Amino acid sequence: KQEVTQIPAALSVPEGENLVLNCSFTDSAIYNLQWFRQDPGKGLTSLLLIQSSQREQTSGRLNASLDKSSGRSTLYIAASQPGDSATYLCAVYHRSQGNLIFGKGTKLSVKP
Amino acid sequence: DGGITQSPKYLFRKEGQNVTLSCEQNLNHDAMYWYRQDPGQGLRLIYYSQIVNDFQKGDIAEGYSVSREKKESFPLTVTSAQKNPTAFYLCASRWPNQPQHFGDGTRLSIL
Numbered sequence: 001k002q003e004v005t006q007i008p009a010a011l012s013v014p015e016g017e018n019l020v021l022n023c024s025f026t027d028s029a030i031y032n033l034q035w036f037r038q039d040p041g042k043g044l045t046s047l048l049l050i051q052s053s054q055r056e057q058t059s060g061r062l063n064a065s066l067d068k069s070s071g072r073s074t075l076y077i078a079a080s081q082p083g084d085s086a087t088y089l090c091a092v093y094h095r096s097q098g099n100l101i102f103g104k105g106t107k108l109s110v111k112p
Numbered sequence: 113d114g115g116i117t118q119s120p121k122y123l124f125r126k127e128g129q130n131v132t133l134s135c136e137q138n139l140n141h142d143a144m145y146w147y148r149q150d151p152g153q154g155l156r157l158i159y160y161s162q163i164v165n166d167f168q169k170g171d172i173a174e175g176y177s178v179s180r181e182k183k184e185s186f187p188l189t190v191t192s193a194q195k196n197p198t199a200f201y202l203c204a205s206r207w208p209n210q211p212q213h214f215g216d217g218t219r220l221s222i223l
Contacts, residue, residue, distance in 0.1 A: 004154070031209060032209065034211055034212065036214075041200075041217070041219075042216055042217065043116075043118075043202055043214035043215050043216045043217050044155075044202065044204075044212075044214040045214070046211035046212065046213065046214075049210070049211045051209070089154065089155070091155075098160075098168075099145065099157055099160055099170065100145075100155075100157075100212060102154035102155040102156075103154055104152065104153055104154040105154060
């Protein structure tokens with residue numbers, strides 16, 4: 001059964017720092033991988049979606065990479081800002097299970 | 113504006129009571145999903161529907177029921193059989209192979 005793990009569970013950095021969030025999955029038979037942001041008490045906002053045939057996707061200060069063979073994805077945030085403080089969730093769309101499997105998230109705090 | 117609307121934002125359930133959470137989307141998506149989120153946990157799938165009048169159980173369907181009579185609507189009923197219903201409930205929808213879009217959630221508590 002597909003499992004998704006995110007490390008670290010929490011991260012605190014000073015403003016302006018570049019940072020990397022990690023996501024790993026146990027089964028490489030995925031259609032795509034998606035990164036989400038969740039603010040406290042809110043729903044999820046989709047940040048980036050990487051198809052299984054792609055290696056990376058970029059949107060503004062965010063860059064997500066995918067290495068299917070090793071079962072890993074990273075979300076790179078450049079020049080972090082206090083407004084980036086949120087929980088970041090990784091999810092994979094598994095071929096046989098037909099729906100998204102989520103990690104538990106990384107709670108990011110960017111200090112001014 | 114297109115999006116997903118969940119209501120109510122907060123809901124309280126009495127012992128032995130069934131409650132229904134509403135989810136409406138105007139994105140013309142075929143697939144809709146219900147997730148449960150507990151503190152410090154990832155999202156767990158309750159039910160999903162790929163098309164009108166059809167739905168499948170997710171990982172934690174016991175104590176829940178759904179219907180999909182219209183493309184736009186996918187209500188979730190939390191029945192009295194669900195003994196630990198306190199959680200944050202999220203509805204989502206999507207096109208095939210496209211990002212999932214989420215509503216703002218309903219927080220359910222026990223009175």
